[in-house]
Amino acid sequence: MIEVKNVTKKYGKFVAIDNISFTINDGEIIGLLGPNGAGKSTTMNMLTGFIEQTSGEIIIDGYNTLKKPKKAKKEIGYMPEGVPLYTDLTVKEFITYMAELKKVDRKTRKEKVQKIIEQAGLKEVQGKLIKNLSRGYKQRVSMAGALVGEPKILILDEPTVGLDPKQITEIRNLIKELGKTHTVILSSHILSEVSQICNKVIIINKGKLVAIDTPENLENKVSNKNCIYVTVEDTENKMKNIKEKIQGINKIDLIKENEDGTKEYVIESKNDIDLRKILFTELAKENITIFEMKKADSTLEDAFMKIIEGGNK
Amino acid sequence: MLAVMKKELKSYFFSPIGYVVIGIFLLCFSVFFYLTVISYGSVDLSVLYYYTALYGLIIIVPILTMRTFAEERKTGTEQLLLTSPTGMFKVVLGKLLSALLVIIITLLISFMFFFIVMYFGTPNIVTTLVSMLGFVLISIAALSFGVFASSLTENQVIAGVITVAFLIISLFIPDISSKFSGFALMNYYSNFAQGVISIENIISLLLFSVVFISLTIIVMQRRKIVK
Numbered sequence: 001m002i003e004v005k006n007v008t009k010k011y012g013k014f015v016a017i018d019n020i021s022f023t024i025n026d027g028e029i030i031g032l033l034g035p036n037g038a039g040k041s042t043t044m045n046m047l048t049g050f051i052e053q054t055s056g057e058i059i060i061d062g063y064n065t066l067k068k069p070k071k072a073k074k075e076i077g078y079m080p081e082g083v084p085l086y087t088d089l090t091v092k093e094f095i096t097y098m099a100e101l102k103k104v105d106r107k108t109r110k111e112k113v114q115k116i117i118e119q120a121g122l123k124e125v126q127g128k129l130i131k132n133l134s135r136g137y138k139q140r141v142s143m144a145g146a147l148v149g150e151p152k153i154l155i156l157d158e159p160t161v162g163l164d165p166k167q168i169t170e171i172r173n174l175i176k177e178l179g180k181t182h183t184v185i186l187s188s189h190i191l192s193e194v195s196q197i198c199n200k201v202i203i204i205n206k207g208k209l210v211a212i213d214t215p216e217n218l219e220n221k222v223s224n225k226n227c228i229y230v231t232v233e234d235t236e237n238k239m240k241n242i243k244e245k246i247q248g249i250n251k252i253d254l255i256k257e258n259e260d261g262t263k264e265y266v267i268e269s270k271n272d273i274d275l276r277k278i279l280f281t282e283l284a285k286e287n288i289t290i291f292e293m294k295k296a297d298s299t300l301e302d303a304f305m306k307i308i309e310g311g312n313k
Numbered sequence: 314m315l316a317v318m319k320k321e322l323k324s325y326f327f328s329p330i331g332y333v334v335i336g337i338f339l340l341c342f343s344v345f346f347y348l349t350v351i352s353y354g355s356v357d358l359s360v361l362y363y364y365t366a367l368y369g370l371i372i373i374v375p376i377l378t379m380r381t382f383a384e385e386r387k388t389g390t391e392q393l394l395l396t397s398p399t400g401m402f403k404v405v406l407g408k409l410l411s412a413l414l415v416i417i418i419t420l421l422i423s424f425m426f427f428f429i430v431m432y433f434g435t436p437n438i439v440t441t442l443v444s445m446l447g448f449v450l451i452s453i454a455a456l457s458f459g460v461f462a463s464s465l466t467e468n469q470v471i472a473g474v475i476t477v478a479f480l481i482i483s484l485f486i487p488d489i490s491s492k493f494s495g496f497a498l499m500n501y502y503s504n505f506a507q508g509v510i511s512i513e514n515i516i517s518l519l520l521f522s523v524v525f526i527s528l529t530i531i532v533m534q535r536r537k538i539v540k
Contacts, residue, residue, distance in 0.1 A: 011539075045392075048392075048396040049395070049396055049537075050392050050395050050396050050537065051536075051537050051538070052537040052538050070398040070400070071398075073396055073397060073398045074398045076396070078392070078393075078396045080389060080392040080393070080396075081389075082389055084388050084389030084390040084392060084393065085388075085390065086320070086324070086390055087388075088323075088324055088327055088328060089320070089323065089324075093320075093323070097316060097319075097320050098393070098397075100315075100316030100319075101316055101317075101393070101394070101397040101398075101399045102397055102398060102399075103398055103399070145393065
């Protein structure tokens, strides 16, 4: 469990993190979101003990990061931003070095290193120098480094940045797999990725915590439930009369006329009623053919934009 | 500590640095061997070690130490060190000892001069060994400063230049004013060159090292707050 209590980080007069508090329970996969420079990496760095907060407390599994740093650090596997690695070591040497730094018991070290190499899918390249590896493999090596020492918590700073789509899927699956046995905190710019992998999202903007919730809840909060998008073929131009025919319609707006003669409308209802059924029958009566009809839904991206923009005002 | 040491040794000897250092070092030894032992026809090897310590270390120490922390900072790998449960003291000591080991390896090779001289006369084994001990101690002191300089910056060149500057200043400072003679590292070496083990000199050199090792640890710890 990670408890962050009233943590503030200042650089001189600049406040990078402004009094944030949150709790992360065991087994959760957390997505840390925010625009560039919002303080994501700073937050992660404070959790790992790489930098110290100006005030406030961080407690990792019962260990205060300032008072018992060694014990707190042992609980955490960290994959830093930009995957820093010792490039003149081979993959196996690097993982072994990390195991030594993390004080993995000498007797079991060899087999544990081998296990991690297999888990991260590095078996074929374990004898290669890290500087000769592709970006995707480097990312895996860095993640393998984080896995060393069986930490309960994994902190991954932008684990999929700079990868090709196939590698991204592979890394994502690896993270999902790890999420079954670890608490994972990851930061990412790809919001669809976060809503796929994570079961909780923390949004930080300008050093302040602006939202902490499940991706679904955040999406629901901003979604416009009362809107329906329809694409119709309306040769007799009867669409504007529909408003009087069906009760509960607030507004019908034409969004776009397509080249094939169909028109796209957005229909807003007065309250939480679902108009789709009645629209279907009524439009048929009026000889309006429906090509497409969908309820407005929102993505985490919409939620993110709305929350961030709300904060900036 | 052993882990860091092993890794550092690997990077010395898997890259050209280790060999370059040993090569330059042996070149220094050979030059001074020619200038001192051969030119004067003496069998006193302590002069050889004295001059190599005096001039050789100015080149060798910065090459060995400039990358120790500066490179970690530049590439970001210091994050791996600072977030691991291994303490900073062990990391600094590991790096220092691996650099020292490169120097010790060279010293062992330099033993060949002893055998060469033995062919022509009887060199004093005690003076030679005491000179070597002094050499190791003064190397530790100089390396400590080098590692400290490297922890100050992410630029290896700056770290190297600071170290060279320090060693040169420490060489000339007694000439400027005898008041500063305490700051000259070589002053603590002259007794060893005469085959005398002076506790005072040993303590002074070790104390110097401890101060700069501590300063390095402080600098690295402080990075947590200012970074």
